[in-house]
Amino acid sequence: xxRKRKIDVAVLxxxxxxxxxETLRQGLQGGETELSPEMAEEYDAEAIGDEIATxxxxxxxxxxxxxGAGFTARTINIKDDFQILMxxxxxxxxxxxxxxxxxxxxxxxxxxxxxxxxxxxxxxxTGSPPVALATCQRKDRTKxxxxxNGVPTPRFMVVTKEPIPRLGGLRYPVIVKPTRADAxxxxxxDSVVENRxxxxxxxxxxxxxxxxxxxxxxxxAGRELGVSVLGNDPPRVLPLEEMDFSELPAGYRGIISxxxxxxxLNEVYHKSELICPAKVSKSVKKRASEMALxxxxxxxxxxxxxxxxxxxxxxxxxxxxxxxxPDLSEAVGFGASARAxxxxxxxxxxxxxxxxxxxxxxxxx
Ligand SMILES: Nc1ncnc2c1ncn2[C@@H]1O[C@H](COP(=O)(O)OP(=O)(O)OP(=O)(O)O)[C@@H](O)[C@H]1O
Ligand SMILES: [Mg+2]
Numbered sequence: 001x002x003r004k005r006k007i008d009v010a011v012l013x014x015x016x017x018x019x020x021x022e023t024l025r026q027g028l029q030g031g032e033t034e035l036s037p038e039m040a041e042e043y044d045a046e047a048i049g050d051e052i053a054t055x056x057x058x059x060x061x062x063x064x065x066x067x068g069a070g071f072t073a074r075t076i077n078i079k080d081d082f083q084i085l086m087x088x089x090x091x092x093x094x095x096x097x098x099x100x101x102x103x104x105x106x107x108x109x110x111x112x113x114x115x116x117x118x119x120x121x122x123x124x125x126t127g128s129p130p131v132a133l134a135t136c137q138r139k140d141r142t143k144x145x146x147x148x149n150g151v152p153t154p155r156f157m158v159v160t161k162e163p164i165p166r167l168g169g170l171r172y173p174v175i176v177k178p179t180r181a182d183a184x185x186x187x188x189x190d191s192v193v194e195n196r197x198x199x200x201x202x203x204x205x206x207x208x209x210x211x212x213x214x215x216x217x218x219x220x221a222g223r224e225l226g227v228s229v230l231g232n233d234p235p236r237v238l239p240l241e242e243m244d245f246s247e248l249p250a251g252y253r254g255i256i257s258x259x260x261x262x263x264x265l266n267e268v269y270h271k272s273e274l275i276c277p278a279k280v281s282k283s284v285k286k287r288a289s290e291m292a293l294x295x296x297x298x299x300x301x302x303x304x305x306x307x308x309x310x311x312x313x314x315x316x317x318x319x320x321x322x323x324x325x326p327d328l329s330e331a332v333g334f335g336a337s338a339r340a341x342x343x344x345x346x347x348x349x350x351x352x353x354x355x356x357x358x359x360x361x362x363x364x365x
Pocket of ligand 2: 308320321
């Protein structure tokens with residue numbers, strides 16, 4: 001009897017240029033990059049170099065996981081080139097795309113168009129459909145949809161140009177963010193402001209440096225939870241995670257800033273600690289899970305997503321944003337929650353690939 005052909009999974013991603021973490025690692029390990037004197041008291045440069053993972057390593061881990069899950073995996077970096085993308089989709093045509101493409105033409109705004117191309121070619125693919133990818137990138141639009149569906153989200157206003165209006169019904173402190181960035185781009189301790197003068201500064205910075213509207217949102221002091229959701233019929237909420245800020249030096253607010261997410265040379269990177277499963281009461285767990293599930297559904301997410309939630313000091317929960325196709329690496333966010341939920345990396349990937357294969361293209365979007 002002929003052996004059944006394995007399902008062919010094309011793992012697509014888009015990466016060009018230098019991997020900053022690779023350069024940093026080489027610098028730390030080769031001694032050219034030194035830690036600041038304060039950092040050097042507590043941390044070891046080589047150990048930090050060992051800890052960080054490059055894009056290539058993360059993609060390789062996904063490829064290995066998919067092979068390990070029983071599929072044929074071939075990884076293609078589309079290098080921002082439409083010809084390479086089309087080749088990957090037609091020659092040979094994969095059974096399913098594992099979609100890790102987050103931008104095109106150097107523009108993350110085009111992320112949804114790449115998924116739309118898979119739809120046009122009627123190739124099943126993992127993750128959310130174009131409409132969810134596009135809406136979740138627009139934080140203001142996401143919040144309107146959440147509000148309309150009874151999912152609490154901090155009160156907000158959008159500023160598209162000067163003059164910067166009065167806060168109206170909003171109360172200080174507020175946080176000023178780019179409406180359309182992710183991965184904590186444009187978010188620092190300075191983003192949280194207590195008065196008009198600082199508000200004007202921050203809004204102006206977003207309008208000028210990021211060339212996009214500023215989202216001004218009430219700042220929710222309290223705890224930071226991440227809720228991962230897996231699958232479709234029905235979706236399953238994985239164990240909650242918490243970003244613990246208790247080790248941060250005095251004076252820090254406790255937010256996931258750009259430095260805390262991306263700068264291993266800054267102590268805040270090391271002092272924000274992920275705890276999974278989060279140590280929260282049963283009631284918080286239940287309410288946060290229900291809220292995340294509702295957010296996943298009303299935003300039209302598919303296969304897997306991570307919902308960012310804040311818990312204020314009075315026990316109220318608010319959805320900050322919804323991340324379709326979140327980072328899958330094992331140590332953080334979605335990966336950590338899946339592991340705490342009893343799923344190995346391979347099982348998680350298998351689940352996601354199977355979810356995509358179950359769809360026929362007409363259900364695609
Ligand atoms: N209204 C708020 N109240 C309190 N903290 C907030 C608020 N909005 C944002 N933050 C902090 O800033 C971080 C980043 O904000 P947000 O999740 O909106 O941006 P992002 O860049 O899209 O994040 P991601 O890295 O998840 O893509 C949050 O994780 C949280 O720590
Ligand atoms: Mg976020």
